[in-house]
Amino acid sequence: MAAAKTKTVWFCKACGNESPKWMGRCPACGEWNTMVEETVATGKKSGTQSVSVPGAGQKPMPLSEIDSTREQRISLNNAEVDRILGGGLVEGSLVLIGGEPGIGKSTLSLQIPLHCPNLKTLYVTGEESAGQVKLRAARIGGDDSNCMIYSETLMENIIAEARAMMPDLMIVDSVQTMFSTGVESSPGSVTQIKETAAMLLRLAKETGIPVILIGHITKEGSIAGPKILEHIVDVVLQFEGDNRGTYRLLRSIKNRFGSTSELAVFEMTGKGLREVSNPSEMLVPMHEDGLSGVAVSAMLDGTRPFLIEVQALVSSAAYGTPQRSATGFDARRLNMLLAVLEKRAGFKLSVKDVFLNMAGGLKVSDPACDLAVVAAVLSSNFDFAVQSDICFAGEVGLSGEIRPVAQADRRITEASRLGYKRIYISSYTSLDMEHEGIEVVKVADIPALCRSLFKG
Ligand code: TYD
Ligand code: MG
Numbered sequence: 001m002a003a004a005k006t007k008t009v010w011f012c013k014a015c016g017n018e019s020p021k022w023m024g025r026c027p028a029c030g031e032w033n034t035m036v037e038e039t040v041a042t043g044k045k046s047g048t049q050s051v052s053v054p055g056a057g058q059k060p061m062p063l064s065e066i067d068s069t070r071e072q073r074i075s076l077n078n079a080e081v082d083r084i085l086g087g088g089l090v091e092g093s094l095v096l097i098g099g100e101p102g103i104g105k106s107t108l109s110l111q112i113p114l115h116c117p118n119l120k121t122l123y124v125t126g127e128e129s130a131g132q133v134k135l136r137a138a139r140i141g142g143d144d145s146n147c148m149i150y151s152e153t154l155m156e157n158i159i160a161e162a163r164a165m166m167p168d169l170m171i172v173d174s175v176q177t178m179f180s181t182g183v184e185s186s187p188g189s190v191t192q193i194k195e196t197a198a199m200l201l202r203l204a205k206e207t208g209i210p211v212i213l214i215g216h217i218t219k220e221g222s223i224a225g226p227k228i229l230e231h232i233v234d235v236v237l238q239f240e241g242d243n244r245g246t247y248r249l250l251r252s253i254k255n256r257f258g259s260t261s262e263l264a265v266f267e268m269t270g271k272g273l274r275e276v277s278n279p280s281e282m283l284v285p286m287h288e289d290g291l292s293g294v295a296v297s298a299m300l301d302g303t304r305p306f307l308i309e310v311q312a313l314v315s316s317a318a319y320g321t322p323q324r325s326a327t328g329f330d331a332r333r334l335n336m337l338l339a340v341l342e343k344r345a346g347f348k349l350s351v352k353d354v355f356l357n358m359a360g361g362l363k364v365s366d367p368a369c370d371l372a373v374v375a376a377v378l379s380s381n382f383d384f385a386v387q388s389d390i391c392f393a394g395e396v397g398l399s400g401e402i403r404p405v406a407q408a409d410r411r412i413t414e415a416s417r418l419g420y421k422r423i424y425i426s427s428y429t430s431l432d433m434e435h436e437g438i439e440v441v442k443v444a445d446i447p448a449l450c451r452s453l454f455k456g
Helices: 079-084 105-115 130-140 155-165 190-207 331-345 367-382 408-417 446-453
Strands: 006-012 035-041 094-099 121-125 147-151 169-173 211-216 235-240 247-255 263-269 272-276 294-301 304-316 324-327 352-358 390-392 422-426 439-443
Touching: 006 190, 035 190, 079 247, 079 263, 079 272, 094 105, 094 190, 105 121, 105 130, 105 169, 105 211, 105 272, 121 130, 121 155, 130 147, 147 155, 155 190, 169 190, 190 211, 294 367, 294 408, 304 367, 304 408, 324 331, 331 352, 331 367, 331 446, 352 367, 367 390, 367 446, 408 422, 422 446, 439 446
Parallel strands: 094 211, 094 235, 121 147, 121 169, 169 211, 294 390, 324 352, 390 422, 422 439
Antiparallel strands: 006 035, 235 247, 247 263, 263 272, 294 304, 304 352
């Protein structure tokens, strides 16, 4: 066989964009210093081949005649994972589980087959030896009778093995360790990662085997990450949160078969990941009544309402420029809220340091948290505690008005269910139902909130 012709190209590690020359800034995603040099074969066989899907070569047909019963869902015996997948794993789908090292990707993906002895599983490990997987399985417990462990990193062998075995489920840990001989560059490079994913996608679509693929993300993004795969795969689940704590959050950021932004909460125990079906338990830690600087927000993550504790610390600035720091909340939004408090409600916060923290390592993007942030900041500033049975749901506008939020009824119902006695919402909210057992207080702006909250 004649040696394949090769050429050198540059890829962006962040988005996978290809460029014939090096550039300081990727023109596609705008990231700096992400271009890496790789060798690819020229000619017909390029690094990233087009993916053939079943039905290729068929004629166009009317939508009404297409059989949709093909979408079979497999339950993974894990209510939280099934839920964020949209009701189970779809046959022939490629699911990417991303997250930082040590967060629990391998644990979750091994736990699935151990808890589903009815599924014949092929677990491909490129990262740990079969012995290490065995040790982990012993920790997790469960039934390992139908789980095959395959320690291999060469994609051609893995695909051949999967086609021979035809498992009900296949897991590949991790995309960064796999390589194909069809691509010149080393494992973990952009071309290898794309090729690995394309080969697995072809396998999944042609055989109907669902494939769970694991991908590492590093904080610095120093290795080519799952980001470049997001458009190839069907579902992207991402672990977030703090891997030093015991709670792990798994979020669906893309799902061709269900809704996105769904969140599942797990607790890392000595025996693997435990499902936390009531996340408010962990997000509203128990504490003494009368603590200032804490307020509870009735927020919505995906489609699920839950309550989360917002903590603020306001203190006199030690240096000329006050510090502002936010964990789990957008720092620019915090600055905006502080400016609104200063300009529209007359609180002198420009000479104060403000620190904000969301409980549980959760990253919050729901604007309904604004009101709880404002309440926590004011509570800390005046050293006046917000009663622990009060919660908040409202967005704060630039003129200090409190704006209504989506699905207020569901938030109120959840707050009431968890024993909250009073909830502050916007005056402009229209409610569809009566709420018993909880006092719904409508406020129009920040001064009205302060009058109601800090009277007495
Ligand atoms: P792991 O699944 O190996 O992470 P990843 O594959 O995302 O890199 O996570 C392992 C971490 O979880 C490690 O710090 C050990 C801990 N762990 C437990 O606390 N309990 C357990 O039962 C298991 C299997 C792991
Ligand atoms: Mg791992």
